[in-house]
Amino acid sequence: MLEIRDLNSHYGKLHVLRDINLQIGNESVGLFGPNGSGKTTLINAVMGLWKPTSGSINFNEEDITNIDTYNIARKGIALVPQERELFPGMNVQENLESGAAYIPHAKDELESSLENVYSIFPILKERSKQLAVTLSGGQQRMLAVGRALMAKPKLLILDEPSLGLQPSLVSELFEKLAEMKETVSILVTEQNVRESLKAVDRGYVLENGSVALEDSAEGLSTNPHVIKSYLGL
Amino acid sequence: MSKYIKTIVMAAVAVLAVAFPFYTGAYPQSIAQSVLTYMILAVSWDMLLRTGQISFGIAGFFGIGSYAAVLSMLYLNLPPMLTILIGGIIAGAIAGLLGIAVLRLRGMYFAIVTLAVAEIFRIIMTNLKGFTGGPEGELLPQLIFQGNPYLTYYLMFGMAVLTIIISEIFLRSRVHYALTAIRNDEIVARSSGVNIFKYLVIIFIVTSVIQGMTGGINAQTYGFVTPESSFSLDYTLLPLAMALLGGIYGTMGPVVGALLLGIVSEYLKLYIPYGHLVIYGIIVVIVILYMPQGIVGLAARIRKAGARNE
Numbered sequence: 001m002l003e004i005r006d007l008n009s010h011y012g013k014l015h016v017l018r019d020i021n022l023q024i025g026n027e028s029v030g031l032f033g034p035n036g037s038g039k040t041t042l043i044n045a046v047m048g049l050w051k052p053t054s055g056s057i058n059f060n061e062e063d064i065t066n067i068d069t070y071n072i073a074r075k076g077i078a079l080v081p082q083e084r085e086l087f088p089g090m091n092v093q094e095n096l097e098s099g100a101a102y103i104p105h106a107k108d109e110l111e112s113s114l115e116n117v118y119s120i121f122p123i124l125k126e127r128s129k130q131l132a133v134t135l136s137g138g139q140q141r142m143l144a145v146g147r148a149l150m151a152k153p154k155l156l157i158l159d160e161p162s163l164g165l166q167p168s169l170v171s172e173l174f175e176k177l178a179e180m181k182e183t184v185s186i187l188v189t190e191q192n193v194r195e196s197l198k199a200v201d202r203g204y205v206l207e208n209g210s211v212a213l214e215d216s217a218e219g220l221s222t223n224p225h226v227i228k229s230y231l232g233l
Numbered sequence: 234m235s236k237y238i239k240t241i242v243m244a245a246v247a248v249l250a251v252a253f254p255f256y257t258g259a260y261p262q263s264i265a266q267s268v269l270t271y272m273i274l275a276v277s278w279d280m281l282l283r284t285g286q287i288s289f290g291i292a293g294f295f296g297i298g299s300y301a302a303v304l305s306m307l308y309l310n311l312p313p314m315l316t317i318l319i320g321g322i323i324a325g326a327i328a329g330l331l332g333i334a335v336l337r338l339r340g341m342y343f344a345i346v347t348l349a350v351a352e353i354f355r356i357i358m359t360n361l362k363g364f365t366g367g368p369e370g371e372l373l374p375q376l377i378f379q380g381n382p383y384l385t386y387y388l389m390f391g392m393a394v395l396t397i398i399i400s401e402i403f404l405r406s407r408v409h410y411a412l413t414a415i416r417n418d419e420i421v422a423r424s425s426g427v428n429i430f431k432y433l434v435i436i437f438i439v440t441s442v443i444q445g446m447t448g449g450i451n452a453q454t455y456g457f458v459t460p461e462s463s464f465s466l467d468y469t470l471l472p473l474a475m476a477l478l479g480g481i482y483g484t485m486g487p488v489v490g491a492l493l494l495g496i497v498s499e500y501l502k503l504y505i506p507y508g509h510l511v512i513y514g515i516i517v518v519i520v521i522l523y524m525p526q527g528i529v530g531l532a533a534r535i536r537k538a539g540a541r542n543e
Contacts, residue, residue, distance in 0.1 A: 047424055049420060049423070049424070068423075068428070069423035069424055070423050070426050070427055070428045070429070073423070073424050073425055073426035074426045078424065078425070079424040081420055081421065081424070085418075085421055086418075086421070087410075087413070087414075087417040087418065087421065088417065089413070089417060090410075090413075090417075094410075097407075097410075098410040098425060099425050101407050101410050101425075102410070102411065102425060102426035102427045102428075103425070103426040147425070148425075151425060151426065
């Protein structure tokens with residue numbers, strides 16, 4: 001579905017992504033690594049928010065390396081950004097609708113998508129007329145995920161969804177993600193490796209802009225380097 | 234409840250505005266027309282502001298529309314109503330070309346470019362002596378509707394109603410997700426499939442057509458254009474002050490602000506000619522400091538506080 005080949009990216013002279021190779025099929029994939037390892041840059045490159053220096057990104061056999069963000073979204077990739085992921089001045093339902101309003105294939109199924117999101121996150125239905133800013137941090141994150149689902153994506157990208165959430169909500173969010181992977185492919189970046197390993201099939205570990213490790217979730221959770229550096233055991 | 238009140242107030246204002254010319258003299262009527270002119274400019278400025286883009290180019294498109302209307306009548310002998318439309322079309326075309334070039338700029342960078350546009354066209358009009366009459370401008374041989382003040386008033390009133398309707402459509406239809414997207418969060422909007430650039434160009438063209446047509450009506454009413462009067466910075470600064478006073482990001486705010494500031498400034502002009510702009514400045518400073526959401530925002534806050542106390 002998504003295939004990244006020899007991707008390089010620079011911020012000025014800083015080489016932030018080095019020859020990244022990454023594939024995602026119909027599965028759920030984790031992208032791990034410390035701060036500054038290039039996770040968000042990689043996601044921004046996929047989404048067309050940041051232009052890589054060299055290499056290619058293919059989505060469903062189509063080169064999307066130099067396509068505008070809005071067109072990438074219309075091809076079926078939805079992003080839940082790290083922060084500021086909502087329209088604060090709109091209510092919950094408007095935020096959800098805005099996720100589908102500009103995606104041609106999602107617009108026609110707006111009502112059924114809305115039902116679907118409300119069934120995954122019932123709290124959003126209760127709060128549907130409330131302004132997005134008045135929701136708690138956890139509810140806002142769920143709204144952001146719901147909004148991305150409204151676009152009927154084939155690939156859902158989440159950038160550090162657990163950031164700033166209390167532990168019980170993090171578990172809940174990853175349970176929801178584990179349920180979703182039946183219907184949509186997922187790419188999730190995380191520093192909370194322990195929780196996210198429960199929700200993904202495979203994972204990549206980024207260090208200093210390169211892929212340091214690539215393995216199944218089980219393989220990663222038993223890998224001595226991962227245990228030492230990320231699981232803290 | 235507040236919806237009914239809003240509708241009733243709007244209807245009452247509309248009836249008053251329609252009946253107005255029959256009960257007053259020429260002077261109040263000309264003030265009313267000027268208030269309507271600024272009201273249109275204020276609402277159209279706010280329409281672009283809702284996207285997060287600040288324009289200082291109102292006077293530019295107003296002036297372009299004025300000149301286009303007058304020159305197309307002088308050189309092509311077109312009927313006055315058609316020249317007003319041409320004023321709008323030319324302003325819109327220039328906005329389209331300019332927009333494609335500069336709407337990738339954001340915030341202050343975009344604002345400064347729009348400020349420059351007004352200045353550039355003022356200088357062009359001043360220097361194209363053979364075509365535009367240079368610094369003296371051009372006079373029309375006759376006024377629209379033979380100078381009938383009722384009809385010019387209603388023409389401007391019609392333009393104001395049209396502008397308010399367009400503004401409300403943009404606020405209520407699904408387009409508003411795209412139009413508020415940059416202000417809210419551009420990255421989120423782009424990642425949900427919004428072609429922000431396309432919507433920005435469209436809204437920039439629409440608001441410029443409105444400003445150009447308003448300039449056209451104004452030029453046809455008074456029968457002349459000069460670089461200094463048609464591109465006067467007043468047409469940029471007053472609508473801006475009115476929208477800020479009334480409250481931005483809506484239709485009601487600029488309308489209320491234009492009514493209040495328009496009428497107050499006419500009185501001030503009588504007592505302190507040229508000094509009224511100082512009062513303007515003071516009002517804007519006070520509004521920004523103490524009621525950043527303007528009169529309409531303040532009214533909403535008071536209403537909410539009242540509802541809580543009940």
